[in-house]
Structure formats: C-alpha cells, structure tokens
Amino acid sequence: MAKRLPLILLLWLGTDLYFYQAVRPFVNSSAWLWAYWLIDLLLMSGIVAVIFVRRGSRTQQTLIAWLMGLMLLAWVPRLFSFPFLLVEDITRLFRGFPPRVLWVSELTLGTAAVLFLLVLFGITRGRHFYRVRRETIYFPDLPEAFDGFSITQITDVHSGSFTNGAGVQKGLDLVNAQQSEVILFTGDLVNNHASEMDRWIPAFAGLTAPMGKFSVLGNHDYGDYIQWASHDAKDANLTRLKQVHAEIGFRLLLDEAITLQKDGQSITLLGVENWGKGGFHKYGDLKRATATVPDDAFKILMSHDPSHWEAVTLDHHQHIHLTLSGHTHGMQFGIELFGFKWSPIKYVYKQWAGLYRNNGRFLYVNRGFGFLGLKGRIGMWPEVAVITLKRK
Known part of the structure; x- marks a missing residue:
C-alpha cells in the first residue's frame, strides 16, 4: 500500500x-x-x-x-x-x-x-440488505431423481465483522425460508480467529436442510493474515474452527467427496480446501477429492476461490458439472441494474459474480453473506443463492 x-x-x-x-x-x-x-x-x-x-x-x-x-x-x-x-x-x-x-x-x-x-x-443498512438470487441450470446427464433438486448456497460469512444479531438472523431466516434439499457454505466463516464464531454458533446451528449442510474452508479461515504467538497457536485455531463447523451442523469437506442419495440414484458432492491464484495459498487438491469418484458420476464442487475453476477445474480429467464459489464479495461495491452488472473487482477476477458456463461446465460465484473491511455493501448486496438443477 x-x-x-x-x-x-x-x-x-x-x-x-x-x-x-x-x-x-x-x-x-x-x-x-x-x-x-x-x-x-x-x-x-x-x-x-x-x-x-x-x-x-x-x-x-x-x-x-x-x-x-x-x-x-x-x-x-x-x-x-x-x-x-x-x-x-x-x-x-x-x-x-x-x-x-x-x-x-x-x-x-x-x-x-x-x-x-x-x-x-x-x-x-446495506450490510444486512439480503437478496435472494435464483438460477435454474439444465444438465442432460442429471439423474432423474434429482430433477428439480434445490441448493441454497451462502458464502463469506466473516462472522468477526458482525455486530447486529437481528440483522444476521434476518439473513439466516431467509436461508431457511428457501426450503432447499441441501445448504452449502463455500468458505470464510471467520476473518481470522475461530473465536469470532462463538457468539453466532446457536444462530447458524438453526439452519436446516433435509439432506444436510456441507461446507469448505476459505482463505481467511486458515489464519494466514495475522501474526500468531507460535505455529501451535495457529494450528490450534484451525482445529477449533473445524470443530465449530461440526457444532453448527455443517459437514466440512477437506479435499474429499460424499454421495447424496435419492430414490436409488446419486450425485457426488466434492469439497476442496482453498486454492487461489496470485498471492493466495493453494491448499486444495482436486485430484485427491476425486480419487475414488467414478468418471460418470454427476459432480458438484465447492471451491471457495473462483480462480480455481479456470486454472484447475476446467482442465480436470473428470467432468465437474457445477462449481460453487465465493471469495470476491463483488467487492461489496458495484452496480446491478436491468441485467447490467459492474464492479471494480471485474478487473481482478474474470468470474466475479453470478453464473458462468464453459463447454457444459458451470460456475456460480456468490456475492457473499457477510462483509469484510468496508462495514457495509453498496449496490452489491449480501446474497442467498438458490440453484435448481433440472434435467434436459
């Protein structure tokens, strides 16, 4: 600077x-x-x-x-x-x-x-001016049992920035109101310290979805942006944060895959640790996450940083149907009117907000639930994304 x-x-x-x-x-x-x-x-x-x-x-x-x-x-x-x-x-x-x-x-x-x-x-007021954004995505090879399957995605909570309990609860109530089969969280639960979530554990534990809640880590979750007394203290913070994910009812995926079953058919949910271009750490390993996944499985990937999509996911030997990311926040500042969208973050990230497609593979970049740095949002409002999968 x-x-x-x-x-x-x-x-x-x-x-x-x-x-x-x-x-x-x-x-x-x-x-x-x-x-x-x-x-x-x-x-x-x-x-x-x-x-x-x-x-x-x-x-x-x-x-x-x-x-x-x-x-x-x-x-x-x-x-x-x-x-x-x-x-x-x-x-x-x-x-x-x-x-x-x-x-x-x-x-x-x-x-x-x-x-x-x-x-x-x-x-x-913008920090809790939550907006629901909906996308319907069509796939020719989506298992029939999952036709109409609904996902609610939130990302970038940054609980260390929250001060208004009523405002946060308004957003969480909006998540539950979508009544999706699963809730997926794509990273950055805290700014730096796991203890930032202590006050909010009961509220986030109240999120419900019939087929489960799943999560991955974001770049801020590792505690890389502050000075720690020792490496052990930093490691202990990350261990505690992983425990917090369990306490709020989220199954944290660390370069691994799970299977979601419905009416005798299945889809695969993948989750990788944070991987980002530029100065961000590349902790995630997509090859490890897909090591035991059949090539013909229908796959949804949770990966915090959208730069992972073009740099790694699109070239992966297995077809990753849908990737869900966050990270950019839409810079918490921009313009979105009548289909037009602009933010300065577009000059940093090619994929920065909304839905993108490349050769039958989709990426959705969520604008984020919380805020960091700027104590608000201007034109780029906090988001609850609802994605519906449809079979062509």
Whole structure:
C-alpha cells in the first residue's frame, strides 16, 4: 500500500480539485470551503496512519473499516458526477472558456447528492440488505431423481465483522425460508480467529436442510493474515474452527467427496480446501477429492476461490458439472441494474459474480453473506443463492 500511496493521494486530490469547481459557485462562506478541504485532510491523514499501525491488529482493522466507508462516502459522489463538468469543459474549450453555466453545477451537485444517499444507505443498512438470487441450470446427464433438486448456497460469512444479531438472523431466516434439499457454505466463516464464531454458533446451528449442510474452508479461515504467538497457536485455531463447523451442523469437506442419495440414484458432492491464484495459498487438491469418484458420476464442487475453476477445474480429467464459489464479495461495491452488472473487482477476477458456463461446465460465484473491511455493501448486496438443477 505504501508504494501506491502517492498515486492514491494524487488521484484523490485531482478529483477534489475538479469537483470543487462545481461547489464554488454555491458557497460564499470561507468557513464552508475550509470544511470542504479539512475533510480531505483528515481522510488522507487516516490513510497514512494505517501504514504505521500494527498489521492485522484490531486497531488497524477498525481504522480501515471506518476509512473505507468515509472515503467512499466522500469520493464516490464526486467521482461519478464530475463527468458533467468534463463534458461542459470540452465545450468550453471551443468557446474560449466562458464562465460555467449554473445549471451544470446544479446537475453535478444533484447527482452527487443522490449518490451520497446511496452510499450512506450502503454503509449503514446495506450490510444486512439480503437478496435472494435464483438460477435454474439444465444438465442432460442429471439423474432423474434429482430433477428439480434445490441448493441454497451462502458464502463469506466473516462472522468477526458482525455486530447486529437481528440483522444476521434476518439473513439466516431467509436461508431457511428457501426450503432447499441441501445448504452449502463455500468458505470464510471467520476473518481470522475461530473465536469470532462463538457468539453466532446457536444462530447458524438453526439452519436446516433435509439432506444436510456441507461446507469448505476459505482463505481467511486458515489464519494466514495475522501474526500468531507460535505455529501451535495457529494450528490450534484451525482445529477449533473445524470443530465449530461440526457444532453448527455443517459437514466440512477437506479435499474429499460424499454421495447424496435419492430414490436409488446419486450425485457426488466434492469439497476442496482453498486454492487461489496470485498471492493466495493453494491448499486444495482436486485430484485427491476425486480419487475414488467414478468418471460418470454427476459432480458438484465447492471451491471457495473462483480462480480455481479456470486454472484447475476446467482442465480436470473428470467432468465437474457445477462449481460453487465465493471469495470476491463483488467487492461489496458495484452496480446491478436491468441485467447490467459492474464492479471494480471485474478487473481482478474474470468470474466475479453470478453464473458462468464453459463447454457444459458451470460456475456460480456468490456475492457473499457477510462483509469484510468496508462495514457495509453498496449496490452489491449480501446474497442467498438458490440453484435448481433440472434435467434436459
């Protein structure tokens, strides 16, 4: 982050200087203008402070969470409304730069006000604004007994970020309301410590599904992002987290496969440990998980990181019909309207939210149940996914 700091500060200052052109015609008081720049000074000071706080400490996490919310609240309205100023300046360039037209400044500020309210909703109420997303996927070789089989998937709980019991319970009630045959959880139950789940064990134990609840680990579950007193302490934390999965009634799959039976027919459910491209650990072993699985079995894979799909799963010698992932959170920030979706995370992950298909193999990337870093969600709402399998 330290290397990127000058660029961040330069981009921030440039955006604010430009947006200031819209504000100035409406502000005659020097006190208000000083307040405008004081907000930026405080936020930039906070960015610098994060660098010098102990990595992974609770203080750093709290500071980052507040900064992310305030930065988005201050910057997003300016960033997405100043194109109006830019268009006007292009026309002014050919007109000898006359004074700005007042209605353009009014339009810019009006747009910024709307965006300000949207961001404010996201960081105050968006964290528990759960949405149910449904997909029906057709397979020619789906066993007949599983035609219409329903899966509810949740992912990225990040229980260490939760504070509102009623808000979390609203999401869990929504999961149960789907009445799916199975509930699948695809990783990141905690931020770092297994103890983060202690308060939430009774609530998550209340999730029910007639054919069972199953889970895998995500990158945050291993405790790789904080400093531990010893390797034994880190190992003990992971052991405890595995126990927590059992206490909330989830069968944790660690590079293994189980068979789901229905009316004399079966499908195979696979679960691998976290495997991710880039700087993420590659704990998972798909070959090990499928070692005893027949080639002609219908297979559903739980793999936390969607990069595993293109890097490993698509080239696997066995046909993996459906992969369920999470990890991206949709960056907890984006736009989804009328079938259009966008988030900055798309420039990092090719598959980042929703359903993808490649040569008869499907990947569904869940936007996540919880939140991390930013204490909210803006436009990329927390998700309960319901996937129905149909036979062609």
